[in-house]
Amino acid sequence: MLEITALRFDYDAMQMAFDLSLGSGQCLALVGPSGGGKTTLLNLIAGFDRPLSGTIRFDGVDITALAPNERPVTMLFQENNLFPHLTAADNVGLGIHPGLKLTPSDRDKIDQALKQVGLDGLGGRKPGALSGGQRQRVAIARSLVRRRPLLLLDEPFSALDPGRRARMLDLIQALQRDSGLTVVMASHAPEDALRIADQCAFIRDGMILAFTPPSDILVEPADPAIRDYLG
Numbered sequence: 001m002l003e004i005t006a007l008r009f010d011y012d013a014m015q016m017a018f019d020l021s022l023g024s025g026q027c028l029a030l031v032g033p034s035g036g037g038k039t040t041l042l043n044l045i046a047g048f049d050r051p052l053s054g055t056i057r058f059d060g061v062d063i064t065a066l067a068p069n070e071r072p073v074t075m076l077f078q079e080n081n082l083f084p085h086l087t088a089a090d091n092v093g094l095g096i097h098p099g100l101k102l103t104p105s106d107r108d109k110i111d112q113a114l115k116q117v118g119l120d121g122l123g124g125r126k127p128g129a130l131s132g133g134q135r136q137r138v139a140i141a142r143s144l145v146r147r148r149p150l151l152l153l154d155e156p157f158s159a160l161d162p163g164r165r166a167r168m169l170d171l172i173q174a175l176q177r178d179s180g181l182t183v184v185m186a187s188h189a190p191e192d193a194l195r196i197a198d199q200c201a202f203i204r205d206g207m208i209l210a211f212t213p214p215s216d217i218l219v220e221p222a223d224p225a226i227r228d229y230l231g
């Protein structure tokens with residue numbers, strides 16, 4: 001379970017405070033207007049930002065004071081997840097060993113992960129020779145071999161066309177179910193939340209204003225702030 005309790009963080013004039021509780025193996029979508037604090041919340045969970053106060057616990061362990069690489073977390077960004085001079089296979093391999101000292105069994109794991117994300121046979125290509133969707137699949141394969149139970153996604157598919165985006169979301173959901181991953185995903189597209197999320201947090205002005213299954217707040221919402229956001 002991911003438990004965030006009285007987590008406070010300030011940026012200049014903006015004071016943020018987050019509380020939430022998410023069951024292990026569930027997918028939470030963070031939605032809400034631009035500048036509301038979605039990325040900040042992901043950065044706090046990943047350890048890239050440090051809270052003023054409050055705690056983050058995962059599966060009963062307090063991770064608030066841990067460095068990013070000590071946390072049970074992998075974060076996937078919208079772009080620039082890969083090193084351009086390395087092959088897809090080596091980019092995945094970085095998830096096993098940062099210095100790429102890889103054993104034959106590691107190489108098998110990399111091939112297996114590339115296969116799992118539908119990139120069988122493309123491990124020798126460099127990112128420049130892959131499509132945007134394929135590059136994100138490589139990044140997902142790397143998160144698979146890292147075997148961290150908490151996957152954070154910061155609008156990772158927003159540069160993809162709708163069909164590809166839907167397929168990537170389905171892939172995330174399949175991996176979530178197969179590997180029991182807990183997923184927290186920031187998205188500008190309510191349909192992303194409706195497609196794969198178990199829970200949805202509506203974040204505005206540095207606060208979670210609603211926390212429910214996505215259809216409860218994204219389909220005919222009663223709250224004027226959410227209606228306004230949906231347009």
Ligand SMILES: Nc1ncnc2c1ncn2[C@@H]1O[C@H](COP(=O)(O)OP(=O)(O)OP(=O)(O)O)[C@@H](O)[C@H]1O
Nearest residue numbers: 011012014032033034035036037038039040041186
């Ligand atoms: N490095 C920074 N320094 C100062 N303020 C920042 C910094 N990064 C973000 N902010 C501010 O913090 C607030 C929350 O930003 P954040 O990026 O978390 O929002 P968001 O909901 O992810 O937005 P978007 O949907 O546009 O990505 C915004 O008001 C933003 O201007």
